[in-house]
Amino acid sequence: MAEVLVYVDHVDGAVRKPTLELLTLARRVGEPVAVHLGPNAEGAAKTLGEYGAVRVLAADAPEFADYLVAPKVDALQAACESVRPAAVLVPSSAEGKEIAARLAIRAGSGIITDAVDLEAGDEGPVATQSVFAAAYTTKSRVTKGTPVITVKPNSAAPEAAPAAGAVEALAVSFSDGATGTRVTARTPRESTGRPELTEAAIVVSGGRGLNGAENFPLIEALADSLGAAVGASRAAVDAGWYPHSHQVGQTGKSVSPQLYIAAGISGAIQHRAGMQTSKTIVAINKDAEAPIFDLVDYGVVGDLFEVVPQLTEEVEARKG
Numbered sequence: 035m036a037e038v039l040v041y042v043d044h045v046d047g048a049v050r051k052p053t054l055e056l057l058t059l060a061r062r063v064g065e066p067v068a069v070h071l072g073p074n075a076e077g078a079a080k081t082l083g084e085y086g087a088v089r090v091l092a093a094d095a096p097e098f099a100d101y102l103v104a105p106k107v108d109a110l111q112a113a114c115e116s117v118r119p120a121a122v123l124v125p126s127s128a129e130g131k132e133i134a135a136r137l138a139i140r141a142g143s144g145i146i147t148d149a150v151d152l153e154a155g156d157e158g159p160v161a162t163q164s165v166f167a168a169a170y171t172t173k174s175r176v177t178k179g180t181p182v183i184t185v186k187p188n189s190a191a192p193e194a195a196p197a198a199g200a201v202e203a204l205a206v207s208f209s210d211g212a213t214g215t216r217v218t219a220r221t222p223r224e225s226t227g228r229p230e231l232t233e234a235a236i237v238v239s240g241g242r243g244l245n246g247a248e249n250f251p252l253i254e255a256l257a258d259s260l261g262a263a264v265g266a267s268r269a270a271v272d273a274g275w276y277p278h279s280h281q282v283g284q285t286g287k288s289v290s291p292q293l294y295i296a297a298g299i300s301g302a303i304q305h306r307a308g309m310q311t312s313k314t315i316v317a318i319n320k321d322a323e324a325p326i327f328d329l330v331d332y333g334v335v336g337d338l339f340e341v342v343p344q345l346t347e348e349v350e351a352r353k354g
């Protein structure tokens with residue numbers, strides 16, 4: 035069976051959920067081989083093996099942390115040349131997409147970004163994308179070289195499928211360009227204790243209907259009751275009510291959670307572009323004609339200042 039390379043997204047060896055989703059999707063196409071760059075490959079291999087990695091190709095060097103993406107591209111290219119995989123899967127983060135694009139150019143391969151599903155096809159893996167503000171779903175396959183595919187977080191539920199996960203050293207020699215851009219400082223983001231917006235299984239977003247920054251704690255309280263991330267429309271962000279890093283939409287982040295709750299958001303096309311692939315969509319809006327109701331699974335026509343606190347209370351009560 036052909037092997038499929040999966041680029042591992044991790045923090046010091048703690049494998050992040052999107053990688054487990056990639057391993058799950060990779061098994062539809064071939065045997066997953068994980069590429070782990072940086073420290074603690076042995077620790078990561080336990081998780082990677084549990085989710086189906088037959089092998090873990092590991093390399094650690096200061097270059098991975100000290101410079102921007104080029105050293106990682108060198109390593110992934112080395113893995114690609116040694117394995118000759120049926121496909122290379124990379125998480126669709128900003129960094130992942132840059133790594134994937136550079137790899138595809140070097141390898142002379144076609145690339146598909148932001149896939150939301152993946153299946154085996156007679157002539158190679160077929161990726162599903164949601165395009166034109168999610169108005170269309172397309173299926174595509176790479177016709178040239180080794181398919182390089184980036185997959186959005188939450189595209190598949192991670193399924194365990196124990197495999198050997200044997201760690202093997204990956205030999206990497208860095209190119210001249212690898213050390214062209216050095217990282218000069220790192221400041222960790224202040225933790226809110228909430229999940230990362232693009233990876234969260236549940237997102238609760240607030241819009242202009244909130245009427246001011248002072249009312250966003252209503253959204254935060256509902257989010258916290260559900261273990262969700264907080265999002266915002268551009269109108270709320272532009273008004274300075276919530277940080278731009280939380281903006282969902284065409285010029286913000288693209289999210290695809292299991293559940294998306296929009297409160298006081300009208301559902302403009304640019305907002306929909308960033309959330310329409312969510313599995314279940316719930317909207318709370320006092321205007322029954324608001325366009326958001328065209329795409330919801332459940333809609334509440336009502337005042338968010340009444341509905342949201344009641345919802346939070348009910349969720350808390352049911353948690354017992």
Ligand SMILES: Cc1cc2nc3c(=O)[nH]c(=O)nc-3n(C[C@H](O)[C@H](O)[C@H](O)COP(=O)(O)OP(=O)(O)OC[C@H]3O[C@@H](n4cnc5c(N)ncnc54)[C@H](O)[C@@H]3O)c2cc1C
Nearest residue numbers: 241242243267268269283284285286298299300305320338
């Ligand atoms: C190039 C470009 C890029 C853009 N990118 C983005 C983007 O990335 N993300 C994004 O979100 N927007 C984006 N926009 C802006 C977008 O067009 C909308 O202006 C924006 O999404 C509107 O935000 P909103 O829904 O919060 O506000 P509004 O459209 O003003 O809607 C507010 C809603 O709240 C409801 N409401 C008011 N009070 C209450 C209440 N008490 N209870 C319940 N409901 C209430 C109203 O009925 C209304 O439907 C972009 C626009 C352009 C031109």
